[in-house]
Amino acid sequence: MGGVGKTELALQYALRYQDNYPGGRCWFPVRGLDLGIQVVSFGRTELGLTIPDELEFKEQVRYCWGHWPEGTVLIVLDDVASFSNDYKQRIKPYLPPAESRFKVLVTSRQRPGASYRRIDLDVLSREAALELLRKLVGKERIDKELNEAEALCEWLGYLPLGLELVGRYLDLHPTLTIAKVQKRLEKKKLAAKALLDPTAEGEMTAQLGVAAAFELSWEDLKDCPEAQQLGCRLSLFAQAPFEWSLVEKCVIETEDEDDWEEEQEELEELRDRVAWPTANRSLINRNLLQLTEQQTYQLHPLIREFFLTKLAQLPEADSYKESFCQTMVAVAKEISYTPTRDQISAVSPAIPHLAEVATVLTDWLRDEDLIEPFTGLGRFSEGQGTYDQAEPWYEKCLEITRSRLGEEHRDVATSLTYLANLYQAQGRYHEAE
Incomplete structure (x- = not known):
């Protein structure tokens, strides 16, 4: 799941235990990037290696690992997208040799195989979420509005990235009350520039913050793939209200009248009472899937974009x-x-x-x-x-x-x-x- 602090934890580990790695620490972001090219580039520019041009590419990567400085080395592979065929083709062939001095730390939203020593991260506890807000905003300010702060943490699903976004916003606006900020959030102000602007250090971007925050709701639906698929299919509608009858025509394929009514009822149940509420105690009530006065439906624009990215990952996307x-x-x-x-x-x-x-x-x-x-x-x-x-x-x-x-x-x-x-x-x- 995104936004729980995997990258931050890996970074803090690398900084805290740097003395344990005299051979160096090397950070490779691998989502959408070629690990082999990064290794060869690092070898040439940072290690000063002269890699023979006549070597095949995989041999050039091996040359880099073979001429790495002495001592224990920490290699961080950040944000591995999957451990399936893509991993086997783009990452595994370029890993360092199986020598004890090379320590590989992987961050990923996916669970690796049993051969990996794994640390699973989750959202924060209530106490940890409040403590994070105190560090970002100030103890006195949080304790002054403790009930409101607790409600805010719950609304954000205790997601570290969501808490950091809002905490930084509160810190930048010292006259705003927490209750006022939550009111803005409840009115779907997560898209507001004030909430999503990069910090002075330039560490955060609006797209990453929003996408990671909504990942929590998506993850809550993992035990109900039909609901995930329904969300993806709803994202195909334009950013405008749609009648539920159109959804039924898209989803229900049978022509038998009795079967149609049965599937129609199952779809309604999925929408209103079973799947959606598990996402965030009812997406409709949370204004993520809006029920309009005209009894039509509409996705929140950011949720729609989020579902579209998920749709692109589905094998059924084209169908x-x-x-x-x-x-x-x-x-x-x-x-x-x-x-x-x-x-x-x-x-x-x-x-x-x-x-x-x-x-x-x-x-x-x-x-x-x-x-x-x-x-x-x-x-x-x-x-x-x-x-x-x-x-x-x-x-x-x-x-x-x-x-x-x-x-x-x-x-x-x-x-x-x-x-x-x-x-x-x-x-x-x-x-x-």
């Missing part, structure tokens, strides 16, 4: 996107050339999500469905007389069909027809021709 696109294509096909007021009202909630498909998810549209989101959006605008809004959708439709399907495809001709009809409706007869 989820394809299902979402097909659902929205069905909506687009229902938009008539001359929609009535009632039809416009009925389809309006889906328009932002149809636009999301047309702007972000076109790669997951089937060729036979490619024009549907664009022409549906165009008809929706044209039917209301907003020709200036319809034209860009028809133009984009023509552009993407030409690019993906080829000039001779029938949908290119269809796109041209839509544009011509629009121009004619506007009296732009020369362009229509």
